[in-house]
Amino acid sequence: ETGVTQTPRHLVMGMTNKKSLKCEQHLGHNAMYWYKQSAKKPLELMFVYSLEERVENNSVPSRFSPECPNSSHLFLHLHTLQPEDSALYLCASSQEFGPYEQFFGPGTRLTVL
Amino acid sequence: GESVGLHLPTLSVQEGDNSIINCAYSNSASDYFIWYKQESGKGPQFIIDIRSNMDKRQGQRVTVLLNKTVKHLSLQIAATQPGDSAVYFCAENIFRNQFYFGTGTSLTVIP
Numbered sequence: 001e002t003g004v005t006q007t008p009r010h011l012v013m014g015m016t017n018k019k020s021l022k023c024e025q026h027l028g029h030n031a032m033y034w035y036k037q038s039a040k041k042p043l044e045l046m047f048v049y050s051l052e053e054r055v056e057n058n059s060v061p062s063r064f065s066p067e068c069p070n071s072s073h074l075f076l077h078l079h080t081l082q083p084e085d086s087a088l089y090l091c092a093s094s095q096e097f098g099p100y101e102q103f104f105g106p107g108t109r110l111t112v113l
Numbered sequence: 114g115e116s117v118g119l120h121l122p123t124l125s126v127q128e129g130d131n132s133i134i135n136c137a138y139s140n141s142a143s144d145y146f147i148w149y150k151q152e153s154g155k156g157p158q159f160i161i162d163i164r165s166n167m168d169k170r171q172g173q174r175v176t177v178l179l180n181k182t183v184k185h186l187s188l189q190i191a192a193t194q195p196g197d198s199a200v201y202f203c204a205e206n207i208f209r210n211q212f213y214f215g216t217g218t219s220l221t222v223i224p
Contacts, residue, residue: 002158040122042202043157043214056211090156099145099206104156 003027004105006091012111013081021076021108023091031097032074034066037088037107049074050097081112125221132190134218136203141184145206148177148188151217152199160188160201190220198222 003026013019025032034046048056049068063085065077074091088109092102126132138146144165149157163170163177163186170177176189186203202217 002156004156006156040216042216043204045211048211092156101147101159101162102212103159104149106154106156 002103002105004091004093004103006089006105006108008108009106010109010111012113013078014113015081015083017081018077018079020078021089021091021110023074023076023105025072025074025091025093025103025105027093027103029093029095029103030071031094031100032068032071033092033094033102034074034076035090035092035104037090039087043090047076048097055097078110081110083112086110086112122216123219123221125223126193128193128195128222128224130193132188132193132197132220132222134188134190134201134220136186136188136215138184138186138203138205138215139213140205140207141181143205143207146177146179146186147204147212148175148186148201149204149214150197150199150201157202193220193222195222195224 005024007022031050033048036044045058046060047066052068063080067075088107090107091105094100094102147162148160150160151157161172161175161177163179174191178187200217200219202215204212204214207213
């Protein structure tokens, strides 16, 4: 185990639903990340939080809304998603924001119907 | 066996043989690189890293080689085992401290 947990592991939702993904890290890290992993595509960085402040937002549609209440927890709130948003959503953390090893959680497999 | 960058996404090797997985990176200013292993149903797992002031770094059964002249990174796995079967991808640290991840190479170890 990497010390990063994600719930739920699988999620199926309709386009009008509202759901949230949760990530928790037990490593004492100061930076947390959300990535999207689609089939046969590279990992796409979505959001970065450093010390609970959002430092990166890579042109992600507003139907994805991150929240970082403290340095150990990260949420991704989902609202009116599209079928093309179906993917594996990975959370990661690193000691600091920057060129440091990132520890990944197991991911949430999201299917949007 | 050897795969080249992102153009050969699969690699099959016999158990016990050495594996070489290659990665071509994009930015000559990148100064930190990581190799990750991702097994089915799991998140990426750190294998080994290397900074641009080094050409080679060794871990347990793995070696990473960095050739900055041609912007090439390779991962060598010695005595490949069935448990090594996974997707391997490299990540380069680019501008604004973000990582760019490759699509990966799928390694299959034949018993």
